[in-house]
Amino acid sequence: MVIMAVSDLHGELSWLPAALDRIRPQLLLCAGDWGDPGQLREQEFMLLLERAHVLSVYGNHDDRPLLARLKNADGTPVLLAQGETRRALGLTVAGISGIWAKTKLGSRLNRQWEAARRRKPTLVLDEWLAGRELPPYVTDEEVEALAARIAGQEIDILVTHACPAGWGDRTPGGGHGGQRCFRQASAAIRPSIHLCGHLHRLQRSDLPDGSAVLNTGHGAMREGWQIRWDDGRWDASPLEIP
Numbered sequence: 001m002v003i004m005a006v007s008d009l010h011g012e013l014s015w016l017p018a019a020l021d022r023i024r025p026q027l028l029l030c031a032g033d034w035g036d037p038g039q040l041r042e043q044e045f046m047l048l049l050e051r052a053h054v055l056s057v058y059g060n061h062d063d064r065p066l067l068a069r070l071k072n073a074d075g076t077p078v079l080l081a082q083g084e085t086r087r088a089l090g091l092t093v094a095g096i097s098g099i100w101a102k103t104k105l106g107s108r109l110n111r112q113w114e115a116a117r118r119r120k121p122t123l124v125l126d127e128w129l130a131g132r133e134l135p136p137y138v139t140d141e142e143v144e145a146l147a148a149r150i151a152g153q154e155i156d157i158l159v160t161h162a163c164p165a166g167w168g169d170r171t172p173g174g175g176h177g178g179q180r181c182f183r184q185a186s187a188a189i190r191p192s193i194h195l196c197g198h199l200h201r202l203q204r205s206d207l208p209d210g211s212a213v214l215n216t217g218h219g220a221m222r223e224g225w226q227i228r229w230d231d232g233r234w235d236a237s238p239l240e241i242p
Helices: 016-023 042-049 064-069 106-119 125-129 140-150 180-189
Strands: 002-006 027-030 053-056 085-088 091-096 157-160 193-196 202-206 212-216 225-230 233-238
Touching: 002 016, 002 212, 016 042, 027 157, 042 053, 042 064, 053 085, 053 091, 091 140, 091 180, 106 125, 140 180, 157 180, 212 225
Parallel strands: 002 027, 027 053, 091 157, 157 193, 193 212
Antiparallel strands: 002 225, 085 091, 202 212, 225 233
Protein backbone atom coordinates (compact mmCIF):
# COMPACT_ATOMS: atom_id res chain seq x y z
CA MET A 1 0.00 0.00 0.00
CA VAL A 2 1.11 3.54 -0.76
CA ILE A 3 0.24 6.29 1.72
CA MET A 4 0.70 10.04 1.31
CA ALA A 5 1.03 12.13 4.49
CA VAL A 6 0.72 15.92 4.55
CA SER A 7 -0.29 18.79 6.83
CA ASP A 8 -0.19 22.57 7.12
CA LEU A 9 -1.52 23.25 3.65
CA HIS A 10 -3.05 26.56 4.79
CA GLY A 11 -5.43 26.77 1.85
CA GLU A 12 -2.93 25.69 -0.80
CA LEU A 13 -4.45 22.47 -2.16
CA SER A 14 -3.93 23.19 -5.85
CA TRP A 15 -0.95 20.84 -6.16
CA LEU A 16 -2.53 17.87 -4.40
CA PRO A 17 -4.76 16.37 -7.15
CA ALA A 18 -1.83 16.12 -9.59
CA ALA A 19 0.40 14.71 -6.84
CA LEU A 20 -2.21 12.08 -6.03
CA ASP A 21 -2.48 11.17 -9.73
CA ARG A 22 1.29 10.80 -9.92
CA ILE A 23 1.88 8.85 -6.70
CA ARG A 24 -1.47 7.02 -6.68
CA PRO A 25 -1.73 6.41 -2.92
CA GLN A 26 -4.62 4.41 -1.56
CA LEU A 27 -4.63 6.50 1.61
CA LEU A 28 -4.08 10.23 2.20
CA LEU A 29 -3.41 11.17 5.82
CA CYS A 30 -3.42 14.78 7.03
CA ALA A 31 -2.14 16.04 10.38
CA GLY A 32 -4.31 19.15 10.20
CA ASP A 33 -4.21 22.81 9.14
CA TRP A 34 -5.93 22.40 5.77
CA GLY A 35 -6.86 26.08 5.94
CA ASP A 36 -8.88 28.60 7.94
CA PRO A 37 -12.66 28.95 7.51
CA GLY A 38 -13.38 30.61 4.18
CA GLN A 39 -10.09 29.59 2.57
CA LEU A 40 -11.35 26.33 1.09
CA ARG A 41 -14.51 25.08 -0.58
CA GLU A 42 -15.99 21.62 -0.30
CA GLN A 43 -15.44 21.14 -4.05
CA GLU A 44 -11.67 21.33 -3.55
CA PHE A 45 -11.84 18.45 -1.10
CA MET A 46 -13.97 16.43 -3.51
CA LEU A 47 -11.07 16.41 -5.98
CA LEU A 48 -9.03 14.62 -3.31
CA LEU A 49 -11.78 12.25 -2.19
CA GLU A 50 -12.20 11.10 -5.80
CA ARG A 51 -8.57 9.98 -5.80
CA ALA A 52 -7.87 8.50 -2.35
CA HIS A 53 -9.35 7.51 0.99
CA VAL A 54 -8.68 10.47 3.30
CA LEU A 55 -8.29 10.57 7.09
CA SER A 56 -7.47 13.74 9.00
CA VAL A 57 -7.21 15.35 12.40
CA TYR A 58 -7.69 19.09 12.84
CA GLY A 59 -5.13 21.67 13.87
CA ASN A 60 -5.42 25.34 14.74
CA HIS A 61 -6.13 26.47 11.14
CA ASP A 62 -9.10 24.38 10.06
CA ASP A 63 -12.76 24.76 9.16
CA ARG A 64 -13.88 22.09 11.61
CA PRO A 65 -17.57 22.06 10.58
CA LEU A 66 -16.53 21.57 6.94
CA LEU A 67 -14.11 18.77 7.83
CA ALA A 68 -16.83 17.11 9.89
CA ARG A 69 -19.15 17.04 6.83
CA LEU A 70 -16.69 15.39 4.46
CA LYS A 71 -17.20 11.72 3.65
CA ASN A 72 -15.11 9.15 1.82
CA ALA A 73 -16.52 7.07 -1.05
CA ASP A 74 -17.46 4.33 1.43
CA GLY A 75 -19.43 6.81 3.54
CA THR A 76 -16.93 6.99 6.41
CA PRO A 77 -15.99 10.41 7.81
CA VAL A 78 -12.75 12.07 6.77
CA LEU A 79 -12.32 13.60 10.22
CA LEU A 80 -11.14 11.31 12.98
CA ALA A 81 -13.08 11.98 16.16
CA GLN A 82 -11.00 13.02 19.15
CA GLY A 83 -9.18 9.89 20.35
CA GLU A 84 -10.82 7.72 17.68
CA THR A 85 -9.26 4.50 16.44
CA ARG A 86 -10.30 3.66 12.87
CA ARG A 87 -9.61 0.59 10.73
CA ALA A 88 -9.05 1.70 7.13
CA LEU A 89 -7.67 -0.27 4.19
CA GLY A 90 -6.11 -2.84 6.51
CA LEU A 91 -4.43 -0.29 8.78
CA THR A 92 -5.41 0.87 12.27
CA VAL A 93 -5.16 4.65 12.51
CA ALA A 94 -5.72 6.74 15.64
CA GLY A 95 -6.03 10.50 15.94
CA ILE A 96 -5.64 13.28 18.50
CA SER A 97 -6.54 16.76 17.23
CA GLY A 98 -5.64 20.23 18.43
CA ILE A 99 -2.66 22.04 19.85
CA TRP A 100 -1.54 22.21 23.44
CA ALA A 101 -2.60 24.91 25.89
CA LYS A 102 -2.65 25.06 29.66
CA THR A 103 -6.43 25.47 29.65
CA LYS A 104 -9.17 24.87 27.08
CA LEU A 105 -9.44 28.65 26.62
CA GLY A 106 -5.73 29.22 26.13
CA SER A 107 -4.15 32.33 27.59
CA ARG A 108 -5.91 35.15 25.72
CA LEU A 109 -9.48 33.90 26.10
CA ASN A 110 -8.81 32.79 29.67
CA ARG A 111 -7.84 36.37 30.59
CA GLN A 112 -11.01 37.66 28.93
CA TRP A 113 -13.12 35.06 30.75
CA GLU A 114 -11.58 35.90 34.12
CA ALA A 115 -12.18 39.62 33.52
CA ALA A 116 -15.81 38.96 32.57
CA ARG A 117 -16.31 36.84 35.68
CA ARG A 118 -14.88 39.61 37.88
CA ARG A 119 -17.46 41.97 36.41
CA LYS A 120 -20.24 39.42 36.89
CA PRO A 121 -19.40 36.71 39.47
CA THR A 122 -22.54 34.69 38.61
CA LEU A 123 -21.51 34.36 34.94
CA VAL A 124 -21.14 30.77 33.68
CA LEU A 125 -18.81 29.75 30.88
CA ASP A 126 -21.51 28.55 28.47
CA GLU A 127 -23.36 31.84 28.84
CA TRP A 128 -20.17 33.79 28.18
CA LEU A 129 -19.28 31.70 25.14
CA ALA A 130 -22.80 32.27 23.77
CA GLY A 131 -22.52 29.31 21.42
CA ARG A 132 -19.05 30.15 20.15
CA GLU A 133 -16.82 27.18 19.39
CA LEU A 134 -13.98 26.62 21.84
CA PRO A 135 -10.47 27.13 20.42
CA PRO A 136 -8.73 23.96 19.17
CA TYR A 137 -6.76 23.46 22.37
CA VAL A 138 -6.07 20.26 24.27
CA THR A 139 -4.66 20.21 27.78
CA ASP A 140 -2.17 17.84 29.40
CA GLU A 141 -5.01 16.06 31.15
CA GLU A 142 -7.00 15.61 27.94
CA VAL A 143 -4.05 14.24 25.98
CA GLU A 144 -3.25 11.83 28.81
CA ALA A 145 -6.87 10.61 28.92
CA LEU A 146 -7.07 10.22 25.14
CA ALA A 147 -3.78 8.29 25.07
CA ALA A 148 -5.03 5.99 27.82
CA ARG A 149 -8.13 5.27 25.73
CA ILE A 150 -6.03 4.31 22.70
CA ALA A 151 -3.15 2.53 24.48
CA GLY A 152 -3.28 -1.25 24.52
CA GLN A 153 -4.58 -1.44 20.95
CA GLU A 154 -2.28 -2.26 18.06
CA ILE A 155 -2.01 1.11 16.34
CA ASP A 156 -0.21 1.25 13.02
CA ILE A 157 -0.28 5.03 12.59
CA LEU A 158 -0.99 7.75 15.15
CA VAL A 159 -1.88 11.14 13.67
CA THR A 160 -1.62 14.29 15.79
CA HIS A 161 -1.32 17.93 14.82
CA ALA A 162 0.97 18.78 17.71
CA CYS A 163 4.38 17.15 18.15
CA PRO A 164 6.01 15.04 20.85
CA ALA A 165 8.78 16.90 22.68
CA GLY A 166 12.19 15.95 21.32
CA TRP A 167 10.83 13.79 18.49
CA GLY A 168 10.23 15.47 15.14
CA ASP A 169 9.71 18.80 16.84
CA ARG A 170 12.47 21.04 15.48
CA THR A 171 11.18 24.45 14.46
CA PRO A 172 12.40 26.34 11.36
CA GLY A 173 14.52 28.42 13.75
CA GLY A 174 16.22 25.34 15.18
CA GLY A 175 14.51 25.22 18.58
CA HIS A 176 12.08 22.62 19.90
CA GLY A 177 8.34 23.07 19.55
CA GLY A 178 6.88 19.84 20.91
CA GLN A 179 5.06 19.08 24.14
CA ARG A 180 5.80 16.50 26.82
CA CYS A 181 2.18 15.28 26.91
CA PHE A 182 2.34 14.28 23.23
CA ARG A 183 5.63 12.45 23.79
CA GLN A 184 4.08 10.57 26.70
CA ALA A 185 1.03 9.80 24.55
CA SER A 186 3.20 8.48 21.73
CA ALA A 187 5.21 6.33 24.15
CA ALA A 188 2.01 4.92 25.67
CA ILE A 189 0.31 4.19 22.33
CA ARG A 190 3.47 2.89 20.61
CA PRO A 191 2.42 3.28 16.96
CA SER A 192 4.68 2.09 14.16
CA ILE A 193 4.52 5.62 12.74
CA HIS A 194 3.55 8.83 14.53
CA LEU A 195 2.62 11.58 12.07
CA CYS A 196 2.58 15.18 13.29
CA GLY A 197 2.75 18.68 11.82
CA HIS A 198 2.28 22.27 13.04
CA LEU A 199 5.96 23.29 12.90
CA HIS A 200 6.42 23.67 9.12
CA ARG A 201 9.65 21.67 9.09
CA LEU A 202 9.87 18.28 7.39
CA GLN A 203 11.80 15.90 9.66
CA ARG A 204 12.08 12.36 10.94
CA SER A 205 13.00 10.88 14.31
CA ASP A 206 13.77 7.14 14.35
CA LEU A 207 13.20 5.51 17.73
CA PRO A 208 15.04 2.54 19.26
CA ASP A 209 12.06 0.19 18.91
CA GLY A 210 11.99 0.59 15.11
CA SER A 211 9.12 3.10 15.06
CA ALA A 212 9.46 6.69 13.87
CA VAL A 213 7.98 10.14 14.25
CA LEU A 214 7.48 11.83 10.88
CA ASN A 215 6.75 15.54 10.88
CA THR A 216 4.91 16.19 7.64
CA GLY A 217 6.40 19.65 7.21
CA HIS A 218 4.83 22.52 5.28
CA GLY A 219 2.21 21.28 2.85
CA ALA A 220 1.76 24.77 1.41
CA MET A 221 5.33 24.33 0.15
CA ARG A 222 4.50 20.85 -1.24
CA GLU A 223 6.22 18.98 1.56
CA GLY A 224 5.10 15.67 2.99
CA TRP A 225 5.90 11.95 3.06
CA GLN A 226 5.35 9.01 0.77
CA ILE A 227 5.04 5.82 2.81
CA ARG A 228 5.11 2.29 1.46
CA TRP A 229 3.44 -0.18 3.81
CA ASP A 230 3.62 -3.94 3.35
CA ASP A 231 2.25 -6.26 6.03
CA GLY A 232 3.61 -4.21 8.94
CA ARG A 233 6.88 -3.35 7.23
CA TRP A 234 7.26 0.18 5.94
CA ASP A 235 9.61 2.76 4.54
CA ALA A 236 9.13 6.48 4.09
CA SER A 237 10.64 9.08 1.80
CA PRO A 238 10.01 12.81 1.40
CA LEU A 239 7.62 13.80 -1.36
CA GLU A 240 9.31 14.96 -4.54
CA ILE A 241 6.82 17.29 -6.16
CA PRO A 242 7.97 19.44 -9.09
